[in-house]
Amino acid sequence: MSAENKTITIDPVTRLEGHARITIHLDAGGAVEDARFHVTEFRGFEKFCEGRPLWEMPGITARICGICPVSHLLASAKAGDEVLAVSVPEAAANLRRLMNLGQIIQSHALSFFHLSAPDLLLGMDADPGTRNVFGLMAKEPDLARDGIRLRQFGQEVIEILGGKKIHPSWAVPGGVRVPLSEKGRDAIRERLPEARRISREALDLFRKIAERFAEEAAVLGDFSTLFLGLVAKDGGWEHYDGTIRVMDSEGIRVADGLDPRQYRSYIAEAVEDWSYLKFPYYRERGYPDGAYRVGPLARLNLCDHMPTPLAEEARQAFRATADGKAVTSSFYYHYARLVEILAAVEEVERLIDDEKTRSPRIRAEAGVNRSNGVGVSEAPRGTLFHDYEVDEHGLITRVNLIIATGQNNLAMNRTVLQAARHYIKGSAIPEGFLNRIEAGVRAFDPCLSCSTHALGQMPLQVTLYGPKGEKLDERTRD
């Protein structure tokens, strides 16, 4: 930024609680020079955990990061496994996988059907009063109902495993606390056919409407970045274990087989004074060139195949849209999410009937055998790292968490910048711009409270600044 441009820092007084805040800066020629997506959540969380016993961490992290509790529960339990230096019983690993699949289904269904489908099916310029799940219900009642059912299915898988009440502490260092009951297995099995139908139909629907959004797909987050995520040992799609793979936009592998526990050797984190969310980047490429994306889009770009037949077919069709390169438009996060829902439904089916899942051995007991542990899993939104250091008895002395939304932070900022460059001409914020920005940010499904209001639009404030830092225009909506 040039010297005459003012640095905007987050002002806790003027910032709107629960609003996503975006600032856009014009250069002397009136062109968009920079745009920023300010995140004012996530403070002091890591400090809070210091001094706590390791065994409480799954429950604590699940409760404090309330938007995807299951993901934190699992990553934390995995970090705990490392500290105990145990390998969890096979049944426990399968059960944790099942819960993560339930989480992927419910979270993706929420993102697609409740939060994004109104935009996609009713149009981005539809009346904001009806551009929500209720409007969807009125216009596409079957689809809306299906979306709700699919999400319920995912939630049911989670509840059947974890129970409503004990849910925050179901997974523990060493395994899980309760096995899957016969009754629970039957209940899941019964709902599988419907879940499979809904996920297939949603995929078909998306393929049909995707063309309508060619402009949005090109200007809302289509750029080259790296992609990072877990892949299975055989290179297949992975959500719970495996090793880290990194790929560039050309589809070329930058790194493969990286040990997730060594994440510090290849991921670094930058800090900016205008965001509480850190900016992780791929170390070797520097900041900000090492920007990478995680989540559904990354996972589908990275893996060689899906574990189940229908999902593999869908993955091939998805990758074919990019001619062998990586799919780079963030708009296609939606597409990737739908492929993953299908994969998750198929995987649930496989796992509940797997003999190993039925073993009563579900928890390995051990004391503290290592002074640190890193647990990594794929949350619906992307790779999640929990990194703990403990004293000899197991009290936490240091915590570092790298969350999916953080890793997508650079890409979300670039999405906002790309949208601003495309839509802003002159010194005013045009009508409809907020909807576009909202759709651009939503594609990443960030875990910010402002973006996860299930009903209605995202509370948003966009401010446009001139070259001297003077405010030119501002639009806010609640």
Add this chain to the structure above:
Amino acid sequence: MKVTTLTINGELVSASPGTTLLEAARENGLDIPTLCAIEGLSTVGACRLCLVEIEGSSRLQPSCVTAAEEGMEVRTDSDRLQRYRRMALELFFAERNHVCPVCVANGHCELQDRARDVGMDHVRVPYRHPDLSVDITHERFGLDHNRCILCTRCVRACDELEGAHTWDLAGRGRNTHVITDLNEPWGEALSCTSCGKCVEACPTGAIFHKGSTVAEMEHRRDRIRFIAQARGKKEWTP
């Protein structure tokens, strides 16, 4: 046997001699909320939750340590008492760091139960947020001072039932805290027999089974009464 006759909340009740007001009330089907008292151990009157009004005395009396006397007129649930109890509970919450949603005893905590009973939905005094430690040096158990309400149940269970007297109180006023042996880490306390009675007795998540995660800690507090009865009266009734 001579019985004592008194009135509780306007009702004439009888009590066997030597009983406390709390016992007299409970024998007659009237409950008074308690925290530090637990069946099977001596009473100390530490928490002040069981306060009652006695006609002719302007001071409130802890019923768990006040003897039932002939002709006493006692009230257990006046508005004033309800206000006091609620305040006492709020002070417990404000004094240390009780974070129910992430506590091992969430759902199995007597402090939480009592707060729910009186409809305590918030705390009106400022929280102290003291900087307290957690001791998990013992092989099987842990102690979290953040959650201790200084009821001394652990001290009494260890002393009166196990006879080890590992636990004690140290410090004064707001610095009072429980210690093991001569303020050594629990894992190094030689007198501890690892019997686990303190774990069962503790009303909150302050003493817990090591390895417990959120809401996992279920104290079996009725065991304290069971052991006391078995020891004292050779009666092994559940």
